[in-house]
Amino acid sequence: xxxxxxxxxxxxxxxxxxxxxxxxxxxxxxxxxxxxxxxxxxxxxxxxxxxxxxxxxxxxxxxxxxxxxxxxxxxxxxxxxxxxxxxxxxxxxxxxxxxxxxxxxxxxxxxxxxxxxxxxxxxxxxxxxxxxxxxxxxxxxxxxxxxxxxxxxxxxxxxxxxxxxxxxxxxxx
Amino acid sequence: xxxxxxxxxxxxxxxxxxxxxxxxxxxxxxxxxxxxxxxxxxxxxxxxxxxxxxxxxxxxxxxxxxxxxxxxxxxxxxxxxxxxxxxxxxxxxxxxxxxxx
Numbered sequence: 001x002x003x004x005x006x007x008x009x010x011x012x013x014x015x016x017x018x019x020x021x022x023x024x025x026x027x028x029x030x031x032x033x034x035x036x037x038x039x040x041x042x043x044x045x046x047x048x049x050x051x052x053x054x055x056x057x058x059x060x061x062x063x064x065x066x067x068x069x070x071x072x073x074x075x076x077x078x079x080x081x082x083x084x085x086x087x088x089x090x091x092x093x094x095x096x097x098x099x100x101x102x103x104x105x106x107x108x109x110x111x112x113x114x115x116x117x118x119x120x121x122x123x124x125x126x127x128x129x130x131x132x133x134x135x136x137x138x139x140x141x142x143x144x145x146x147x148x149x150x151x152x153x154x155x156x157x158x159x160x161x162x163x164x165x166x167x168x169x170x171x172x173x
Numbered sequence: 174x175x176x177x178x179x180x181x182x183x184x185x186x187x188x189x190x191x192x193x194x195x196x197x198x199x200x201x202x203x204x205x206x207x208x209x210x211x212x213x214x215x216x217x218x219x220x221x222x223x224x225x226x227x228x229x230x231x232x233x234x235x236x237x238x239x240x241x242x243x244x245x246x247x248x249x250x251x252x253x254x255x256x257x258x259x260x261x262x263x264x265x266x267x268x269x270x271x272x273x274x
Contacts, residue, residue: 103190
């Protein structure tokens, strides 16, 4: 049962990830990324992290990707223009070759390091929200506060950057 | 039968490589950003898999912080794209080769 769920959602995640990268229209890429992220949330539940799965759906698909969609609509960049430039095609194939080599190397390392390793039975402590919260607010309190500060800085930076530049003195509007 | 550890890690590696290919081949700034989000999520998957393997909560907490940093990164990056678009009327990264203009 677990294997069946894993295989179905792994294929779904890989297919939608390819669509994210390959589709020419960024709106479809964003929607496809939603599918990838929801499948990853399923894996998080299988791995005993239901709270992280909920956060994944709420924050990633609910907030970040909606922000992407807003910006795409704001900028009106529907299709990528195709003007063939010299060396573009060879560059693309080299990039894909490099990515495949990278994946094979990573996979080789994982295969050599963890082949035959199996998960221990899931402990109660790993799944419970209580232990996660107590670790977050005791041992990891400082990183938590720093992340809060980072988000504040990001909000201010985004507002300053996206604001219309103030008019120069004396220039006609 | 439970799913072996390697399957999760191999899936994460494959997703990360797809994201890398996207960053290297695409020219639309937004799509490159989406590819970066994909890479971040591949890493999140391997963090949660390790958290389960080692039976420690640290992996899940790191994913929590990665989510927060990804949100900050998306906000600032998209604001940058809006600012660039206002100047250049494009977000094609091949035409963004000047630091100032």
